[in-house]
Amino acid sequence: xxxxxxxxxxxxxxxxxxxxxxxxxxxxxxxxxxxxxxxxxxxxxxxxxxxxxxxxxxxxxxxxxxxxxxxxxxxxxxxxxxxxxxxxxxxxxxxxxxxxxxxxxxxxxxxxxxxxxxxxxxxxxxxxxxxxxxxxxxxxxxxxxxxxxxxxxxxxxxxxxxxxxxxxxxxxxxxxxxxxxxxxxxxxxxxxxxxxxxxxxxxxxxxxxxxxxxxxxxxxxxxxxxxxxxxxxxxxxxxxxxx
Numbered sequence: 001x002x003x004x005x006x007x008x009x010x011x012x013x014x015x016x017x018x019x020x021x022x023x024x025x026x027x028x029x030x031x032x033x034x035x036x037x038x039x040x041x042x043x044x045x046x047x048x049x050x051x052x053x054x055x056x057x058x059x060x061x062x063x064x065x066x067x068x069x070x071x072x073x074x075x076x077x078x079x080x081x082x083x084x085x086x087x088x089x090x091x092x093x094x095x096x097x098x099x100x101x102x103x104x105x106x107x108x109x110x111x112x113x114x115x116x117x118x119x120x121x122x123x124x125x126x127x128x129x130x131x132x133x134x135x136x137x138x139x140x141x142x143x144x145x146x147x148x149x150x151x152x153x154x155x156x157x158x159x160x161x162x163x164x165x166x167x168x169x170x171x172x173x174x175x176x177x178x179x180x181x182x183x184x185x186x187x188x189x190x191x192x193x194x195x196x197x198x199x200x201x202x203x204x205x206x207x208x209x210x211x212x213x214x215x216x217x218x219x220x221x222x223x224x225x226x227x228x229x230x231x232x233x234x235x236x237x238x239x240x241x242x243x
Contacts (some may be wrong), residue, residue: 044166046129050121050175055101062120063091065128070158071223080227087229099133117179118156121172129163131156132172134180139190140213140238152180154191157200169203181243188242194220195235209239 053062067088072079079087099118116135120128133156138148154176159168180186193200195214218236221229 042167042171044168044171046123046163046166047121047168047171048124048126050119050172053099053101053118053120056096058120059095059099059101059118060092061128062118062131063095064088065120065160066095066131066156066158067091069160071229078227079223079229083228098135115184119172119175119179121168121175128160130159130168130172132158132176134176134189136184137190152184152186152189154189169200170207173204173207177241177243186243188240190238190240193237193239194218195237201237204239204241207241209241211237212240213238 053059067079067084071087071091072084095118099116116133118131118133120131123129132154134152134154136150137153138150139153141149143149154173157169157172159166159172177189180189191204191209193204195201215236215238218234219231220234220236222232224230
């Protein structure tokens with residue numbers, strides 16, 4: 001109910017601004033604003049349910065899905081079979097540190113980020129078809145007192161190969177928006193994306209994200225010609241959206 005009330009309040013504020021500006025909107029993308037404020041998140045037909053990962057067994061399942069869906073053909077090149085187990089094991093460790101369950105928190109201790117969540121959506125056959133994560137992290141934007149901003153940062157948005165072009169990525173991001181607003185009571189969200197990832201950048205802009213900074217000296221990991229993984233230079237965009 002609180003989410004609907006906030007969306008309704010946003011509409012009233014927007015209408016007031018629009019009227020005060022004699023019909024000329026001061027918002028960069030008013031259509032996107034209205035869509036995101038009022039339209040509920042539509043669950044794709046393929047999705048049976050979406051849930052938060054809570055066990056080490058689930059972490060392993062998501063890590064395998066992530067390795068198969070994200071790394072196996074990263075950059076249009078196939079990950080070598082000899083590298084798969086190495087990448088899979090590394091992904092398990094990264095997920096355990098980033099999204100600690102009760103057992104993994106005992107392993108990694110206070111360095112783990114307690115305010116972090118990893119979600120998966122599954123089909124009726126219980127097959128994972130997508131995943132998305134969020135963490136409270138420090139952003140490069142600076143407050144008036146000179147300190148860095150701490151805010152939710154979305155990452156690890158991945159859709160399985162057999163489930164693409166079904167608007168799953170958009171559903172997952174909207175699902176996370178609702179979670180952040182309802183559970184963490186935050187009114188803005190951030191993400192980082194490789195500027196060369198045109199489909200992702202286009203989707204985020206369509207959903208109301210705007211670019212606030214660009215790191216021209218960034219790096220991303222990609223599958224190389226030999227089937228291994230190596231770092232390459234990339235332009236990384238930091239994008240923000242108000243909820």
